[in-house]
Amino acid sequence: MADAGAEPIIAPPPAERLPVRLKIFHGFGSIAYGIKENGFATFLLLFYNQVVGLDAGLVGTAIMFALIADAFVDPVIGELTDRTQTRWGRRLPWLYGAPIPLAIAWMMLWSPPEGGTALTIGWLVGWAIVVRSLVSMCEVPSVALVPELTGDYDERTILMRYRFLFGWTGGLLILILAYGVFFRAAGETDPDGYYAYALSGAVLMAGAVLVSALGQHKRVAKPSPPQPRHSGGLRAIAREMRQTLSNRAFLWLVFAALFAFMNQGIAFSLTNYFLGFVWHLTQTEKVAYGLLLFVTMVAAFVTIPALAKRLGKREAAILAGSISITFSAALYLSYYLGVIPGLPDSPSVVIMFAMTFLANTAAITLMVLSSSMMADVVEASQAETGRRSEGLFFAGYFFMQKCATGAGIFLAGQILSWSSFPIGAMPGQVDAQVISNLALSYTIVLVAVGLTGLLVLRRFPIDRASHEQRLAILSGAARMDPDAEGMHP
Template sequence: MSASLTAPPAERLPLRLKIMHGLGSLAYGVKENGFSTFLLLFYNQVIGLDAGLVGTAIMAALIFDAFIDPVIGEMTDRTRSRWGRRLPWLYFTPLPLAIAWMLLWSPPEMSDAATVAWLIGFAIIVRALVSMCEVPSIAIVPELTADYDERTRVMRYRFLFGWGGGLVLLVLAYGVFFNGAKGLVDPAGYFPFALTGALVMLGAVMLSAAGQHKRIAVSNLHEKRPPARLSHIIGEMRETLSNRAFLWLTFAALFGFVNQGITFALNNYLLSFFWQFSQGEMVAYVFLLFASMIAAFLCVAPLSARFGKRDGAIVAGAISIAFNSAIYFSWMEGFFPGLPGKPSVAWMFGLVFIANSCSIMLMILSSSMMADVVEASQSETGRRSEGLFFAGYFFMQKCATGLGIFVAGMILSFAAFPAGAEPGQVAQTVLGNLALGYMLAILVVGALGLMVMRRFPISRADHEARLALLDDAARAEPDANAAHP
């Protein structure tokens, strides 16, 4: 193991650096909001494709695209430049991403088959380009600090900006782009929606890279791997991704991201048709989501300090599943406040606030746990593979999100949800089936994920002991080299 492979110092980072790092996740937040909240609705209700067909197309595109991620991760780990491993990707990818994003939301008039092909093609391109921004960006986290708790603090800034970017776009969508009589199905609103998202993604990634340039370009973690045959590279990738901690964490997170895909894909259906929110309530709901992000930002570090990352994630996940399921169970049983008239918006907001805050804390802690896997693998393989690990994580996330959107489409088909529906005109039996399908899906999938999470093997003590061993090995190497010139 060379000295270049020492872990970074376990230190606290300047606030400015955390903010500039987190800013890069705006692009991911914009993309995730668009894909998970609007894409199914756009191609189903605006373009006119069947919901099940759209869900299947999105799932196929995302799973195909997901196989690109490990390649991107390995390429970023092997990139050599005077700017280090990550920065070239962050400077040269945002412009093509902005262009592809615009084209995704601008399909020309053509047959249904051609429209599905357009959707699949540009969904793959957009998500691949987002990965070329997000994988090297988040892979910087383990390079910034090895401190167990500071990694969680850094990750919360990524989630703050990621959620913030998506929610700002959501506010603009509900309050500006779709404020006409047609609401979310107004075709004219989707061009300014897409253009705003493209500009935000372009600016955020470039500014984040520039703000971290001085720190990352001079990092001592620019591992020099010799040229290797493709078979050797594939063998190293297989060895790295076979790490036990990585596999358990990825398997657990798969269930969580399936639930997220289901929830985001159905969110506009639930708000518009189930809860029948007015435009003002829609905008208030977005601010509620941002408030829940702030709550998660403030509470996640104390939660991790009290329980550790794994157990804190399990506690947060269990609370989120319980409260989210209770919303729809109480509606179906007829004792949700406000029934038999319009359900109480205040009660719904309160329950969603708790459920969403805990869900975000679960995701922050899971991402921070992935950063700790880097040193666990380094102690086994002698390589630091930040990019490959986070790419593998995104591989799983894309497959899971695509599966979640597919399940959402199947729930809509199970409920016999009509195309071109009008709020207030959907039959109660349809809404009841929608609530039942959604509640059962998130309850079963979420519970399975938390059971798997219990198997994650890295604790605070494990991580700190491993850092000490790596540091001792790095110090011993120069002494050995001096003794044997």
């Protein structure tokens, strides 16, 4: 372990189980993240393409630029949260300060002014960056609490399950409201429906983060651990950030997750195109689809603990990813080959729902486990550097996620452009060959990107045994340091 010199060694948190109430409040704040993801991945491209009237490829490029530009803010936010010094600790001040500005910025994103293409694109890029930066100010400090609340290998996975459960609940709640209420009368190209969509999202996001912070306040509102002084100023801080983010386990996990989130960005961006133009779902069936996705989250929530305990996080994640790719690719390849019953006008909704259930349950399992693996990287880094950098690691993870999601949205826009998908199209009025080519292109990209990510994930080096051994060493070293006795974030 790295010699910390005169600096006190911060003990990792005890490997203990947490009260269910605390897990619920902790996960509740992820509702905001789910709503944001739903907006960016499902409706934003459609809104600026079909409602505002911009070219899909141009909109996809603009969103990708905004996401990548915003991603560079995340490591700064993560480092700032790690270094925040207050009597309430490092994370709570951010969770109380960011939600209201986030709600305002969310409303602005969905209210572009009338003007030329340049003005509209500038509005989209600018407010997209502001929204996503404010979401990071909520999400980075919140998820950084996971490795601070418990050191237990399995309990961290359980905490991540709750985060994903509420994140998906938020996204699916706004999705069901959109299909069943806001767009029920005139469809997803109705401009009036987007005001109600934006306002509901703003209220839910701000409320969820504030309730989550209040619910955890008693547990986490403790003075921040002392930070070392840096004689080199900003240059020394930047050097420490590079050293921390060079951790081998972190790099392998981020590189693998890059491909998973790229696939997720593509799939989510094309959701409305698939539901309306490929599967010809009615508004009622779209509501049922939203409920189906929630059922997949519940299924993953139930199955993840046993799967992770039996196989370990890495092997369980690889298995889940393989299942997700297999069923997703089989669904759209079957459509292209014309073997789905009812094609082309009434493809089987039952088959689509069944295969989506299996694919999405496995995809959520992969995402939960990879996030839990990131929590275990904290102690691996501490053993090398002597520092706990929860915020920086998860900010780096979000940096990658935003870049990958932006690339996925960009690819979705390009796929639509390559398919010559028309602006202002109505379901049932697009040439069948265009729809078939869309299904084939998606299948090819899905398999290529997904399998690459799983091959990379095999290199992740942390398992249960190495994590528990590392916790024991760090805890023992902290007990031997009289200046840090009993001290942890």
